[in-house]
Amino acid sequence: MVAWSEQERSIIANLFSNLDYEDVGAKALTRCLIVYPWTQRYFGGFGNLYNAEAIKMNPNIAAHGVKILHGLDRALKNMDNIKETYAELSVLHSEKLHVDPDNFKLLSDVLTIVIAAKLGTDFTPEVQATFQKFLAVVVSALGKQYQ
């Protein structure tokens, strides 16, 4: 089980309470599809992904980005039990969506960069460390059922 200090819990709670899911979610998934174009393979049914402009304007991608971001709420509410919390989602991603688990890390890196762009001076090294730790735990939990 992962240990969280009071300060880490507070940083995560604070970050999510001020989070603009509509903006950040859309930007994160959009950016992931542009920076790592092979991830587009999972979005065949989402409409026009022909170029960066099309991806940025695609409402299905934007909506799905928001959905993915809200997926992190589960971890937020169950910080002491993230592995079990994501067991079901892990099965979904491996059995049904067939997502290569390496992609979780890619999306997590992109999300970190989107948050860094959004928070400016509030995104201190300490906040970055805590946020990346949080995402790493979620990524690990999502990969658990792949074996």
Add this chain to the structure above:
Amino acid sequence: MTMSLSVKNKDTVRAFWAKVSPKAADIGADALCRMLVVYPQTKIYFSHWKDLSPGSASVMKHGAVIMQGVADAVAKIDNLTDGLDQLSQLHAFTLRVDPANFKVLSHNLMVVMANQFPKDFSPEVHVAMDKFLALVALALSEKYR
């Protein structure tokens, strides 16, 4: 996983670099500082420094040194392998930095670029910079074995 830079990628990198280079030393120091905090295992390469804290003289100075390397790489973007030959020798034989750390520093450089230039670090700039830094890492790894 490295893919070569298109003409458009190179133009994008050069244009973005021209914009941010006045703040290069700041960017380098911030990226280095973040790396030391977020990836504490990287501190072993700086065990000879008295002070590894954010804002310390050593971190500020070394951040600037790193960015001079990046500036050099931008100038030699058409042939990174040959252009960074000496730096590769330095990293391979003298510093012996585990090449996995190049990726770590690259990530932190991009975090700082996004953080300090949010309007400019668009997805298009991001992908070009990501490819560029990966190729710089590859060039730096050339002499390792």
